[in-house]
Structures are given as C-alpha cells and as structure tokens.
Amino acid sequence: MSGRVSGLVALVTGAASGIGLATSRHLLKSGAKVGAIDISTNLKSTCDALGKEFGSSNIAYLPCDVSDDDALKSAFKETKEQFGSLDIVVNNAGIFDEDNWGKLLKVNLQSVISGTYNAMELMSPDKGGVIVNTASVSGLSPLPFCPAYSASKSGIIAFTKAMKNNLELRGIKIRINSICPAGVETAMVMNAGKVIMSMPQPIIAAATASAGELMKPEFIAEGIMELITDASRNGAILMIEPDKGFTYVE
Ligand SMILES: NC(=O)C1=CN([C@@H]2O[C@H](COP(=O)(O)OP(=O)(O)OC[C@H]3O[C@@H](n4cnc5c(N)ncnc54)[C@H](O)[C@@H]3O)[C@@H](O)[C@H]2O)C=CC1
Ligand SMILES: CC/C=C\CC(=O)/C=C/C=C\C=C\C=C\[C@@H](O)[C@@H](O)C/C=C\CCC(=O)O
Numbered sequence: 001m002s003g004r005v006s007g008l009v010a011l012v013t014g015a016a017s018g019i020g021l022a023t024s025r026h027l028l029k030s031g032a033k034v035g036a037i038d039i040s041t042n043l044k045s046t047c048d049a050l051g052k053e054f055g056s057s058n059i060a061y062l063p064c065d066v067s068d069d070d071a072l073k074s075a076f077k078e079t080k081e082q083f084g085s086l087d088i089v090v091n092n093a094g095i096f097d098e099d100n101w102g103k104l105l106k107v108n109l110q111s112v113i114s115g116t117y118n119a120m121e122l123m124s125p126d127k128g129g130v131i132v133n134t135a136s137v138s139g140l141s142p143l144p145f146c147p148a149y150s151a152s153k154s155g156i157i158a159f160t161k162a163m164k165n166n167l168e169l170r171g172i173k174i175r176i177n178s179i180c181p182a183g184v185e186t187a188m189v190m191n192a193g194k195v196i197m198s199m200p201q202p203i204i205a206a207a208t209a210s211a212g213e214l215m216k217p218e219f220i221a222e223g224i225m226e227l228i229t230d231a232s233r234n235g236a237i238l239m240i241e242p243d244k245g246f247t248y249v250e
Contacts, residue, residue, distance in 0.1 A: 005228060006031030009083040011076060013066050013115060014093030016040040018186030019134060022217035023090055023224050028054040030225070032088065035060040035079030037072075039093075066093045066111035067103065076118040086122040088228055091115040092134040094152075096192050101148035108152035113159055120167075120174060128173030132227045133160050137182045137239060140249065145196055145207040153180070157237055164235030175234040177227040180249070182241045185214040213242040 010027045014020035015036035024034050028050060036047055036059055047061040060082045064075040080086045091112040097104050112133045123129035138146060139153025160178040167174050183189055196207045223240050227233050239247045 004030075005088065005225075008032045008087040009035070009079065009085045010088035010090065011035040011037065011079045011086060011119075012090045012092060013037045013072075013111065014134075016043040016046045018188060019181070019184060019217045019220045019224075020090070020092045021046060022221035023092065024050065024059075026218075026221045026225050027088070028058055033058045033060075033083045035062050035075065035082070037062045037064045037066065037075050037093070039063070039065045066115070067106035069110075069114050072111060072114055073118050076115070076122055080122050085124060085127070086119065087124075087127065087129045089115060089119040089123075089129070089131045090134070090224060090228075091131065094134060094188070096146065096149055096188050096195075098146055098148050098195075104148050105152055105155075108149070109155045109159075112156050116159070116163060116176065120172065123174055125173070128175070130228050131174060131176040132224050133176070133178045134224075135160075135178045135180045135237075137180050137241070140180055140237075140239065143206070143210055145199060145203050145210075160237070161235055168234070175231070177233050177236040177238065179220065179223050179227060180237060180239045181215065181220045181223075182239075183212055183214045184217055184220055186217055189214060215240065215242050 010032045012020050012024045015024045016038035027034050043063055047059050050059050062075040064071045066072050094108045095104055119131050133156050135156040136153040138150040139157045142150035157178055160176055164176050223238050237249050239249050
C-alpha cells in the first residue's frame, strides 16, 4: 500500500476527539472510508457530522472499548464487512490516568498490540496495508509526572520496531510506523492539568517545566498521513514538536 488513500478503507481508534478525529477527517477528505472506533458517547454525533460532510456511506459508527479484546476484534471485522477491505489502521485511543495504571496499560498498549494483530489478520496478503500507532515523546524520554503513561508509550515504540522486523522477515506486505507528539491541544491535556495539580509540588514543577507550546491535532494528523502515504516509511518513529516540527528518530 502506497501513495493515494482514495478508495481505501481505514480504521481509527479514539476517533471521537483530538488526534483521532483530526486524522479521521483527513482520511475522509482524501477519499478514504473510515471505521470510527471510540468509547465516548460523543462518537455518534461525531460520525453524524462527518457523514454530513463527507457522505454517510463513507463512515462506520463503531462504539467500542478498545481494552476489550473481543469487542475490538468485532469492530475491526465490522469495518471490513461494511467496506469490503481493510487497508489502513491507526491505533490511537489513549488515556492519561496514572491512578488507574492497569486500565491505562490496557487502553494505551494492549489495544495497540491487539489492534495490530487484528489488522494483520484482516489486511489483504496481496495488497498489504499500513498501521500507525500513536505513542508520545514520553515514550522516547520518560516523564516524571506520568511513569505508567511513559511506559505504555515506550512499549508502543518497542512493539512497532520489533513488529516491523517480524513482518519483513515473514515477507508480509504491511508497513508499521509510530508517531510521537509532544503536547497537543486536546481534551487529554486539558483534563490533565487538574490531575497534575493534585501531585506533590516537585512533580508539578517538573510537569510545568516540560510543558511547551501546545500543537493543533491537525498538525499531528498531517504526520500520520505522511506515515500512511510515504511507502518508504516502515518502522519509522516520527517525533513531532512545536519548535522543531517533524523529526524521524532511531
Ligand atoms: N494530547 C497530547 O498532548 C498527546 C497525545 N498523545 C496520544 O494521542 C492519542 C490521542 O489522544 P488525544 O487526541 O490527545 O486525546 P483525546 O482525549 O482528545 O482523545 C482520545 C480518544 O480516545 C478515546 N478513548 C479513551 N479510552 C478509550 C477506550 N477504552 N476505548 C475506546 N476509545 C477510548 C476517548 O474517548 C477519546 O475520544 C492518545 O494515545 C494519546 O496518548 C500523544 C502525544 C501527545
Ligand atoms: C508535556 C507533553 C508530554 C507528553 C505529551 C503526552 O503524550 C501527553 C500529555 C498529557 C498531559 C500533559 C499535561 C501537561 C500539563 C502541563 O501543562 C503542566 O504545566 C500542567 C501543570 C500544572 C497545571 C496548571 C494548571 O492547570 O493551572
């Protein structure tokens, strides 16, 4: 799979908000069909609005908790059944909840691994496909105010690199990449402020020190689209920062 996404079938998790919503819009605008997965009650109105703008037959409303492996598998299958193929998967849903770190690991890391295996099962062996996993700069440089979150994102990066080699060695024509944004202006960051404020003062200071200018979700969606459409990108880790823009890291 390379080049144009027009006519292809994509699946995006965390599609109701922030980076997932911006990516779904970008994919629809480029002529792809999108299976939109999210746990949020906002997903219905989001899909209705996207359907009005881009055609209701191009978007599938798939309410699902990505931490439930069986439910996630069903939503992947439903996307292929509705649209006839599965070519692009963006494993993007995530939470920022250190107090519930067990749940965080399931949503942020387990769902990326199970989403990748689902994609491998459903993508065409001939045509192949592309997977993009949303990590974070915290997966490259772990942050003291979110140790479990950082671990989940490091896990995504390690999984993506290892799976790239695994797929290549087995001759499977699926590319797999990861995106690592710094702070983005989404509900996740807006809600994190009050949680961080309840942490010990030195941790608040560390969080404040690492916070830079927030980027727009649309900018991150552009990075995800680059990883989808540029056939030379496989096993790529794309860091996105407000001051430096896009940087591919080893
Ligand atoms: N906002 C930021 O500064 C950054 C965010 N990220 C990552 O980007 C991804 C998207 O986050 P944002 O757009 O920022 O946040 P967001 O909060 O706007 O969007 C996350 C979406 O995931 C959904 N979600 C959460 N738990 C779910 C579950 N169990 N099942 C299905 N859907 C679920 C939410 O309902 C929401 O719609 C996450 O993986 C996050 O860790 C990475 C780097 C920076
Ligand atoms: C710093 C970006 C690192 C990682 C990005 C990421 O993957 C997820 C980030 C999630 C939450 C980040 C929250 C950052 C908050 C900062 O703005 C701190 O300055 C908040 C500190 C105190 C709160 C102050 C207030 O709300 O009044």
